[in-house]
Amino acid sequence: MTKDIFVYIETRQNIVAEVSLQLLSEARKLKGQYAEKGMNHDVVAVLPGYQIENLTPILFRYGADKVILCEHEKLKEATTQHTTKVLADVIRHCQPDSVLIGATVIGRDIAPRVAARVDTGLTADATIIEVDMTSDTSLLLVTRPAFGGNLFGTIVCPNHRPQMATIRPNVFEKIEKEANQGEIIRFETELDATDWVEILKREVQQAKANDIAKARIIVSAGRSMVKHMDLIRSLADTLHAEVGASRGLVETGVLGKDVQVGQTGKTVRPLVYIACGISGAVQHTAGMDKAECIIAINSDPNAAIFQIAHVGIVGDAVTILPKLTEELNKILN
Numbered sequence: 001m002t003k004d005i006f007v008y009i010e011t012r013q014n015i016v017a018e019v020s021l022q023l024l025s026e027a028r029k030l031k032g033q034y035a036e037k038g039m040n041h042d043v044v045a046v047l048p049g050y051q052i053e054n055l056t057p058i059l060f061r062y063g064a065d066k067v068i069l070c071e072h073e074k075l076k077e078a079t080t081q082h083t084t085k086v087l088a089d090v091i092r093h094c095q096p097d098s099v100l101i102g103a104t105v106i107g108r109d110i111a112p113r114v115a116a117r118v119d120t121g122l123t124a125d126a127t128i129i130e131v132d133m134t135s136d137t138s139l140l141l142v143t144r145p146a147f148g149g150n151l152f153g154t155i156v157c158p159n160h161r162p163q164m165a166t167i168r169p170n171v172f173e174k175i176e177k178e179a180n181q182g183e184i185i186r187f188e189t190e191l192d193a194t195d196w197v198e199i200l201k202r203e204v205q206q207a208k209a210n211d212i213a214k215a216r217i218i219v220s221a222g223r224s225m226v227k228h229m230d231l232i233r234s235l236a237d238t239l240h241a242e243v244g245a246s247r248g249l250v251e252t253g254v255l256g257k258d259v260q261v262g263q264t265g266k267t268v269r270p271l272v273y274i275a276c277g278i279s280g281a282v283q284h285t286a287g288m289d290k291a292e293c294i295i296a297i298n299s300d301p302n303a304a305i306f307q308i309a310h311v312g313i314v315g316d317a318v319t320i321l322p323k324l325t326e327e328l329n330k331i332l333n
């Protein structure tokens, strides 16, 4: 019988991706649900890389009971070829019950390849994962948006193991636990001698803006703000916030896709999200509805954004924003 929840740990330049820590913490919640059913599942972090043992304490701190350390010189970079091979080998050898992978560029690339190699299914871009408490199996109920975000589908994988899912960054919270040590298992695998892809040079692209996925405060602009970005930026400056946008605004070309919030943009979890002239389409709210406090300014009292806003201001953002900025400036600066 298969057991345990495996989480693929993605690293870049010896730093663990935030999403991997978020998934460890979520796996811990699943472990708790299994315990209620009398099942003992461990949370196991699978860490491929080279000379990366120093990263194991943080994995224990965010939820791992065990770490499977797969060290090989060829795993220095997370290449498709070698990462896929090592993950498939670990799964075949350890027979986990489920495998969670961050839906990053790397995770989205390797997850379907691994699923195909180990002959199982994959639910991509999940937003909710729960243990099915109604059956005596270890079945997971994995929910993801479907049909452009208008519906949510819950997908199960009853006949194959492991149950695999990718989850976008910031959908789950990372939660620290007290212990920062546990069992480390070394896993040796043979990797192809020849590389499909040879990395000749690595150029780090300078970020155009700070990453909105990490921002504590976001002032976000909708399509109607296209000619009023100065008002958005000045409120953001006052609050030391980042500027985000709906796809409606990004389509006008005034801001890049890197600040788009939503289903086809980024998922954000700031303390405060100020939505200015944003209608609140599900594809947008899917990326920001977990913000601690949502403030919406919209001239249409029936705008969908007001259904999830904690504070709603009905009115013309072009008039409201300068006044709001002026008042906040008096208090803050």
Ligand SMILES: Cc1cc2nc3c(=O)[nH]c(=O)nc-3n(C[C@H](O)[C@H](O)[C@H](O)COP(=O)(O)OP(=O)(O)OC[C@H]3O[C@@H](n4cnc5c(N)ncnc54)[C@H](O)[C@@H]3O)c2cc1C
Residues within 6 Å of the ligand: 148, 149, 221, 222, 223, 224, 245, 246, 247, 248, 249, 260, 261, 262, 263, 264, 265, 266, 276, 277, 278, 279, 280, 281, 282, 283, 284, 287, 297, 298, 299, 300, 303, 315, 316, 317, 318
């Ligand atoms: C597959 C798919 C994926 C998508 N992914 C995303 C995504 O990731 N992110 C995303 O945002 N969208 C996404 N969309 C698009 C989404 O459905 C909406 O079309 C988009 O979010 C609308 O942007 P908006 O609210 O800025 O514009 P609009 O729909 O044009 O709404 C503008 C709003 O501004 C208000 N307004 C107008 N003037 C003012 C004013 N002066 N003051 C105050 N309020 C004013 C209006 O009342 C209205 O509510 C996706 C769509 C599809 C089909």
